[in-house]
Amino acid sequence: MRRPRARRPWGAIAIFLGPTVVLYAAFTIYPVLVTFYNSLHTLRMDLGMLYEYVGLEHFREILTSDDVFWKAARNSLVWAVVAPIVDIPLALLLALTLHARVPFARVFRTVWFTPVLMSYPVVGVIWLWVYNYDWGIANLVLRAVGLGAYAQAWLASPLTALPALILVTTWMFAGFNMVVLLAAIHAIPSDYLEAASIDGARAWQRTLRIMVPLLRPTIVNLVILDFIGKMKQFALVWVMTRGGPMWGTETVATYVVKRAFEWKTLDLGYPSAIAVIWFVIIFGLSLGLTRVLQRREALEF
Numbered sequence: 001m002r003r004p005r006a007r008r009p010w011g012a013i014a015i016f017l018g019p020t021v022v023l024y025a026a027f028t029i030y031p032v033l034v035t036f037y038n039s040l041h042t043l044r045m046d047l048g049m050l051y052e053y054v055g056l057e058h059f060r061e062i063l064t065s066d067d068v069f070w071k072a073a074r075n076s077l078v079w080a081v082v083a084p085i086v087d088i089p090l091a092l093l094l095a096l097t098l099h100a101r102v103p104f105a106r107v108f109r110t111v112w113f114t115p116v117l118m119s120y121p122v123v124g125v126i127w128l129w130v131y132n133y134d135w136g137i138a139n140l141v142l143r144a145v146g147l148g149a150y151a152q153a154w155l156a157s158p159l160t161a162l163p164a165l166i167l168v169t170t171w172m173f174a175g176f177n178m179v180v181l182l183a184a185i186h187a188i189p190s191d192y193l194e195a196a197s198i199d200g201a202r203a204w205q206r207t208l209r210i211m212v213p214l215l216r217p218t219i220v221n222l223v224i225l226d227f228i229g230k231m232k233q234f235a236l237v238w239v240m241t242r243g244g245p246m247w248g249t250e251t252v253a254t255y256v257v258k259r260a261f262e263w264k265t266l267d268l269g270y271p272s273a274i275a276v277i278w279f280v281i282i283f284g285l286s287l288g289l290t291r292v293l294q295r296r297e298a299l300e301f
Helices: 011-037 055-064 068-099 105-117 120-130 137-144 163-187 188-197 203-231 235-240 252-262 271-298
Strands: 042-044 050-053
Touching: 011 042, 011 137, 011 271, 042 271, 050 163, 055 271, 068 105, 068 120, 068 163, 068 203, 068 271, 105 163, 120 137, 120 235, 163 203, 163 235, 188 203, 235 252, 252 271
Parallel strands: none
Antiparallel strands: 042 050
């Protein structure tokens, strides 16, 4: 005799999930659908939210004649590619340092993780002080060590403004990546490391040939998350440079806000089309990056 399958408590499920689903649909799904709809129209706010269907005209104009969009896309892509290359190795180095139980490890862990808890506006104001030409700590240190010739207005030059912002996000999120990697390191079975030690492997050999390969799945996930996050940078840029100088730090997110609310174009259709294009680009690149990294991981193991 087969026991009858227990019925799922759909009522309880609806009670607990219902509010969350409603909020998610109202504040995520609905705005996305409206953005896709607006991208196909000219939405004149000065005429009382008048919709005029234009099809793919916005997309054609963006892709063929909008130079600012391509500058913003280039900056966002450079940020998303460079940041993980800097963030992840630094976070791994910090995690290995804490795992080695250096003196004051708890203090270092707290100090390195603290920037993650700060909001973008707070971080932006702090680093505006750091980069100040006259009394910022960056230039003060250069002058103190005899490198005053290299002191400059870091956020006033298109050559240094974007690297300066990348450094800020590295400082801000290295602690988060460090904590994740440290947890992954502690999850590695100690038997592997003990066996390697008995076989005569040195500390650097155990790190490079045992720990790092076992950390590869975690590193892959962090790289993907870091890439997606940097492709959507807005708040830090808005606080520190507002996209300047000369579009040197303009990102697609800041450009969308400017086209929608600052340039007095009175048309929400065009920035909606920019958002749709960038959504497709982020989704495609993230999916491709995930498949490439996971496939490489599967081949190596």
